[in-house]
Amino acid sequence: MSLIKEFRAFAMRGNVIDLAVAVIIGGAFGKIVSSFVGDLVMPIVGLLLGGVDFSGLSIAVGDAVIKYGAFIQAVVDFLIIAFVIFMALKALNTMKKQEPPAAPPPPPPQEVLLTEIRDLLKKGR
Secondary structure, X not given: OXXXXXXXXXXXXXXXXXXXXXHHHHHHXXXXXXXXXXXXXXXXXXXXXXXXXXXXXXXXXXXXXXXXXXXHHHHHHHHHHHHHHHHHHHHHHHHHHHOOOOOOOOOOHHHHHHHHHHHHHHHHO
């Protein structure tokens, strides 16, 4: 098998395509959540904390500048993003649980007929 054919077989497998779709959707969802955090949540958190912006906090040690505020901001962003994803998955799981179970398919006509014959034979004894 040639290299091109092997690569094509690999790339067209369901797992690879599903992974590619998940990465693309995950990237788009990440942008939505980042916008939610940066544009909606953090301004409210800033107001609650008296307008404190963590990202500007730093300390100078010699020539080096340690930006611990940016780290605090990243941790807060991560916690909020993790919580939003948790709530979204929890809502999704709740919606999945509320779906009624599918009714079993009706038995084939032969099985119904055999069941009736069996029941008639039981009565005849």
